[in-house]
Amino acid sequence: MVELSNGAVAITGRPILRGIDLTVRSGEFVALMGANGSGKSTLVRALTGLRPLASGSLSLFGTPLADFHDWRRIGFVPQRGGAGSGVPASVWEVVASGRLTHRRLMRPLGRRDRAAISEALEVVGLAHRAREGVSTLSGGQQQRVLIARALAGEPELFFLDEPTAGVDLPNQQVLADSLETLSERGSTIVLVAHELGPMAPLIDRAVVMRDGRVAYDGPPLTSHEVYETDHGHHHAVHVRHDHAPHVSSPLDSREGMAHE
Template sequence: MLNVTGHPVVEARGVTVAIGGRPVLRGNDLTVREGEFVALLGANGSGKSTLVRALTGLRPLTQGSVHLFGVALADFRDRARIGFVPQRASAAGGVPASVREVVASGRLSRRGLLRLPGRADRRAIDEALAVVGLTDRAGDGISTLSGGQQQRALIARALAGEPDLLFLDEPTAGVDLPNQRALAGSLEVLSERGATVVLVAHELGPMARLVDRAVVMRDGRIEYDGPPISEDAVHGHHHPSPARHDHVPHVGSPFDSLEGGR
């Protein structure tokens, strides 16, 4: 269950971003507390992926501030505490590797490049593979997996680093329904363990039941921040209420390794 009194792990104030001189984000405030499962929603081009990149340091701010775990983003060094699953990335990357090797690369933020994997590393890798349901494919080449299975491998790679805060940028985009359900099952396990998750999505699908709180963006601004709402409201068929940043969350159900922004 969500602890509504959890400490803030993300605090964004007045976040504004311009790309090529054009404003993309305009004065956004957002707080995410430990243990929350937050869905960041909106139509394509609404600014939700840009906001995540701003929160993780992948996109510089024009104005405003971001604190992670109480530390200003510019001063934040504990990169292993952050996990990031990029949007529509291939896990194969053109390099022959097994599923286990791809997942194991997520431990680099914890152990560094020069130290050999130890017992804790192997345990974390095994557990990450189990969470996403790929234990039986660990020895297979990553390129032999379907797109949805590769996305699950990317989630396992992030989980192997044992992050306290996990960002996922549209992990179900282009993924078939069975793999969407498998992804939802993986994230449900994390949520039950108390992980803090920020999920960027155009549509939630099987993820909807996991969401504690919805944040809806439109035209570079947070328009709604509160309990989960209908897909119609997200996509503008019914306008949600204005954003509320002093809400009580609904009680329900590593930058080194971050991929480049899109």
């Protein structure tokens, strides 16, 4: 469904991702993991076409990205502080905007659209709050609204960028349950996560990013293992390197190692 070969991304000329080969097959639940700044969010943004590739090729559903127009098959949950904006909007309205991929210009919502919207609200357990203003909801609930918005478009492939960041455990559990429902229905899910938490049992495959490269691609790992995927060829790099000559004490370098 997603095929990225030898992908590279540069932001303002600075190479961020290099040499990424990633194939996601239909029905898979893939977790993209890694430390902050490892490039996992950048990768998911490249896969959705939000970040242009500096080199390499990406195809979605067997179509090269440049020719891909069937966006209704893709659902995206961006990394976002909340679901609010400068003007009040109800939960229902935000979720309804996920239906845009199915609507033609200047046409009202059809019965099919309304059904998809209420179904999406059902899945994330917010049907009873549909009429409320989205900004009155808690952070975790707003995150669920954003997932419902992606769901409303009835896509086959989901990209979620850190949906559980800053969300408490009960809400993470609801999120995990929603994702389980999706996965059981045969949706393909690519999830960016720092910590898996309650989602850990759902994962089919983990891809661990490290400094813009894929460091591990295989069966799920515990989050402890994620940060130990050195594969024995890790080069110690001094991150702090200014032009003034300085003496690095043994303690400094050991501390540097511990952070890697």
